[in-house]
Amino acid sequence: xxxxxxxxxxxxxxxxxxxxxxxxxxxxxxxxxxxxxxxxxxxxxxxxxxxxxxxxxxxxxxxxxxxxxxxxxxxxxxxxxxxxxxxxxxxxxxxxxxxxxxxxxxxxxxxxxxx
Amino acid sequence: xxxxxxxxxxxxxxxxxxxxxxxxxxxxxxxxxxxxxxxxxxxxxxxxxxxxxxxxxxxxxxxxxxxxxxxxxxxxxxxxxxxxxxxxxxxxxxxxxxxxxxxxxxxxxxxx
Numbered sequence: 723x724x725x726x727x728x729x730x731x732x733x734x735x736x737x738x739x740x741x742x743x744x745x746x747x748x749x750x751x752x753x754x755x756x757x758x759x760x761x762x763x764x765x766x767x768x769x770x771x772x773x774x775x776x777x778x779x780x781x782x783x784x785x786x787x788x789x790x791x792x793x794x795x796x797x798x799x800x801x802x803x804x805x806x807x808x809x810x811x812x813x814x815x816x817x818x819x820x821x822x823x824x825x826x827x828x829x830x831x832x833x834x835x836x837x
Numbered sequence: 838x839x840x841x842x843x844x845x846x847x848x849x850x851x852x853x854x855x856x857x858x859x860x861x862x863x864x865x866x867x868x869x870x871x872x873x874x875x876x877x878x879x880x881x882x883x884x885x886x887x888x889x890x891x892x893x894x895x896x897x898x899x900x901x902x903x904x905x906x907x908x909x910x911x912x913x914x915x916x917x918x919x920x921x922x923x924x925x926x927x928x929x930x931x932x933x934x935x936x937x938x939x940x941x942x943x944x945x946x947x948x949x
Contacts, residue, residue, distance in 0.1 A: 726879075755936065764925060764939035765880065778936050812879050819931060823887045825870055826937060828879035 724749055726815050726829035734835045735803050743798040743832045747815030753777070754796040755826060756788060759810040771796055772818055800834075808836045843926050843940025850916055851948050858924060858943045859910040866928030869902050869909040870937065874923045883924075884911070916947050 727746040735741050747754050753772045757765035767780035771790035782788075785803075790796045794815075800807060810833050814826040843860045850856060860869070868887055872880035884895050886902035886909060893900055899912045909926055923944050927937040 757937075764942055765937070767936040767938070770936060780936055814937075823868070823885070825868075825882050825885040827882060828872075830877075830879045833877075 726813055726827055728811075728813050728829035728832050730832060731830065732833050732835075734837060736837050737803060737805065739803050741800045741803060741834060743800070743811050743813075743834070745796045745798070745813030745815075745829060747794050747796070747813075748827055751815035751817055751827075752794055753816050753818050754790055754794065755814040755816075756782075756796070756798050757812045757814065757828075759812060759831070761809075765812055768798070803836050805836050808834060810834075841926060841928055841938055841940040843943060845943060846941065847944040847946070849946045849948065852916060852918060854916055856913040856916055856920075856945060857910060858926075859908060860926035860928070860940045861908045862928055863907070865906040866938075867906065867931060868929035869900070870927045870929065871898075871900050871909070871911045872925045872927060874925060874942075880925060913945075916945075918947050918949050921945060921947050 729744045755770040756768040759765040768782040769788050770778045774790045786800050788798045810831045812828050812831045814828045816826045817824040841860050841862050870885045871883045873883055874880045884893050884900040889906050890904045891902040897914045923942045925942045926940040929937050
């Protein structure tokens with residue numbers, strides 16, 4: 723079965739640069755979520771979208787923005803990158819609650835390294 | 838913010854042994870999920886629980902949604918080497934569409 727696709731898998735940037743992470747949800751899934759996982763940490767929720775509208779916002783820095791497009795894929799845009807932004811960034815997708823109980827399924831993440 | 842306390846933090850067991858781990862919260866969640874994460878990969882869903890008191894199995898894995906809706910446990914029976922990894926519990930306020938709050942994870946090591 724098709725899974726959540728994230729690209730790129732690895733990204734190396736320098737401080738103050740920008741980065742764009744992409745997420746392609748499981749086909750028919752209309753809700754996407756972004757999480758950040760530091761080394762040895764659990765994933766922390768950043769932001770989510772349903773039907774192209776932001777549905778929830780967590781601990782996402784103002785330097786980051788995200789959007790969901792009409793084909794339901796999502797992009798996380800990160801600017802003025804800092805050393806502390808080095809982490810694994812996961813996207814998850816699910817069907818919305820109107821379809822009943824729907825768990826989130828995760829992609830394999832983008833490993834972002836800031837030099 | 839929301840905190841899930843997951844224990845134990847790590848476990849070292851022999852192949853064939855049973856394993857138990859749990860999560861507790863100071864507040865109510867309406868959904869509990871258990872994920873397994875291997876190095877360099879994303880969390881993989883093991884079991885999802887949607888109803889207080891629910892007991893659900895997936896092969897050698899069994900999980901329960903606590904009756905107070907503030908806790909959940911995961912049991913793994915007859916462990917095998919490929920069970921090695923980090924197990925995360927996650928709570929969700931709504932049945933779907935809302936953020937997951939994760940526990941700190943349990944690192945499981947299985948010695949052959």
